[in-house]
Amino acid sequence: MAITTEQISEVNKIMELCRKLAPHREEMGKNIRTMIMGIPNVGKSTIINTLAGRVVAKTGNQPAVTRQQQRINLQNGVVLSDTPGILWPKVENPHSGFRLAATGAVKDTAMEYDEVAFYTVEYLAKAYPELLKKRYNIDELPENEVELMEAIGEKRGCLRAGGRIDLHKASEILLNDLRSGTLGLITLEHPDMISQELVEVEEAAAQKAEEKAKNKEERRKRYLRNKR
Numbered sequence: 416m417a418i419t420t421e422q423i424s425e426v427n428k429i430m431e432l433c434r435k436l437a438p439h440r441e442e443m444g445k446n447i448r449t450m451i452m453g454i455p456n457v458g459k460s461t462i463i464n465t466l467a468g469r470v471v472a473k474t475g476n477q478p479a480v481t482r483q484q485q486r487i488n489l490q491n492g493v494v495l496s497d498t499p500g501i502l503w504p505k506v507e508n509p510h511s512g513f514r515l516a517a518t519g520a521v522k523d524t525a526m527e528y529d530e531v532a533f534y535t536v537e538y539l540a541k542a543y544p545e546l547l548k549k550r551y552n553i554d555e556l557p558e559n560e561v562e563l564m565e566a567i568g569e570k571r572g573c574l575r576a577g578g579r580i581d582l583h584k585a586s587e588i589l590l591n592d593l594r595s596g597t598l599g600l601i602t603l604e605h606p607d608m609i610s611q612e613l614v615e616v617e618e619a620a621a622q623k624a625e626e627k628a629k630n631k632e633e634r635r636k637r638y639l640r641n642k643r
């Protein structure tokens with residue numbers, strides 16, 4: 416992805432902020448030590464290359480491109496550490512799982528790829544219908560997500576023998592367009608969505624715990640019956 420001059424000057428503001436945060440380091444004549452952290456495939460290494468003004472860190476459109484910590488001296492009083500992407504040990508909210516997969520933060524093989532595309536297109540149809548219409552030249556978006564993926568596939572010539580739509584190919588087109596920014600500026604998550612989803616996650620967890628307790632009680636009863 417090409418970085419614009421505007422983006423470069425935005426990114427360089429980070430340097431000013433770092434200096435403000437740690438003025439004592441400069442007074443001591445020491446380098447300010449910084450570290451960049453985040454989920455996989457969000458552009459950590461790309462920011463580092465932009466700050467360095469040259470390619471010092473390997474980037475790529477998939478998770479786990481950076482495999483170990485790498486320290487880069489920017490030669491302007493700041494030393495930067497690039498780190499591999501990190502994720503929560505367990506993602507309990509299924510919506511978060513889909514969104515992480517949509518952005519490529521988890522490996523494409525970790526989840527059912529086409530399901531991820533269906534989830535994403537359903538969200539985009541609600542949140543950004545105009546972007547979808549424009550990108551794929553569709554006047555009216557079908558309500559059903561499978562039909563919508565079929566419409567995208569049809570527009571892009573994703574055909575299989577017998578004229579059937581190749582949904583996997585259509586899924587690849589959609590997710591690539593999202594990840595490359597070709598679809599437009601998109602956010603997959605808002606704070607209010609999360610509050611609602613967390614309530615659902617808690618309810619599901621409570622229900623699971625209740626079922627588990629019930630099963631345990633059943634087992635205990637059966638055990639006591641057999642013992643008699």
Ligand SMILES: Nc1nc2c(ncn2[C@@H]2O[C@H](COP(=O)(O)OP(=O)(O)OP(=O)(O)O)[C@@H](O)[C@H]2O)c(=O)[nH]1
Pocket residue numbers: 416454455456457458459460461462473474475476477478479480481482498499500501594595596
């Ligand atoms: N659309 C878009 N793509 C970006 C942006 N910044 C980086 N990318 C692309 O996103 C992909 C991942 O970038 P990296 O810099 O390798 O990401 P990372 O966070 O270092 O990834 P890991 O080291 O794998 O955790 C690359 O294909 C970049 O070209 C951005 O602002 N917008």
Ligand SMILES: [Mg+2]
Pocket residue numbers: 459460461473474480481497498499500
């Ligand atoms: Mg990286």
